[in-house]
Amino acid sequence: MQESANIRLDWERETRTGVGEAVLAQSKTLVQLVEIVRMTLERDERLFVTRLCADKAADISIKFPTGFHYHPPSHTAVIGEPALGSAPLEDVAIVAAGTSDVQVAMEAAQTLRFHGYEPKLIADVGVAGLWRLMERLDEIRQARVIIAAAGMEGALFSVLGGLVAAPVIAVPTSVGYGVSEGGKAALSSALASCSPGIVTVNIDNGFGAAIAALKILRLSDAASS
Structure with missing residues (x-):
């Protein structure tokens, strides 16, 4: 568990459930989202973000030009290594x-x-x-x-x-x-x-x-x- 400013990221989730950590962006402030990105990149982890509007994504991209990957059609983002499917x-x-x-x-x-x-x-x-x-x-x-x-x-x-x-x-x-x-x-x-x-x-x-x-x-x- 990683904590900062009322944010607790669960890096053990994938070990427990087989599913990586994910964050719902819809009700979060830009300040909170920037902190989440910073925490994730500092640990060299990967995190999936859902329901992220384009305006907030643009602001985050300015602060983190690398390591933050926004996908406009789905309103999702990946922090860390980009999402690359490989199974058939x-x-x-x-x-x-x-x-x-x-x-x-x-x-x-x-x-x-x-x-x-x-x-x-x-x-x-x-x-x-x-x-x-x-x-x-x-x-x-x-x-x-x-x-x-x-x-x-x-x-x-x-x-x-x-x-x-x-x-x-x-x-x-x-x-x-x-x-x-x-x-x-x-x-x-x-x-x-x-x-x-x-x-x-x-x-x-x-x-x-x-x-x-x-x-x-x-x-x-x-x-x-």
Whole structure:
């Protein structure tokens, strides 16, 4: 454990859980984030940052021109060595229903890359044009774990669950309006699905979906070795 100015970084987390230390930036001040970067780089550690806005990232980059790597499409960053996935593409497929769901999908992708997996991202295959999903189905079926991100009514989760053998981790997104606003309709759809083998994380939680996929893969690898 490393402490400074009410900040406690848990460098033993990876040893305990197999998952590296991560920080949610959304509610943190720039001063707190700068201190977190400084603490991480001083120890020559790696740390993953989620929900980091571009303005704060730009300010941090000025103070730390090396060792801080921001990924604008996902609003994530890596402190220390950059995220480089190396495991086969076929291990994880991340399926985004619409282009508007890609940010959440990219958060999941960057999380997996930070931990050494290079996922395959398949975007804009929502059920409004089912042929788009069917065109990519053979690729999706190669994955050992599937992360699906969808807003609106969240129909993609049930459709995928009925077409693939791999577990599907549903990520409801806050994309939508009216009764779909805020992602609650998509969350209800994921939880109420009659397609077996679907598990669900919180709304917009691409990070949590990626960690769940990571643990499934590692347990599977350990069992087969």
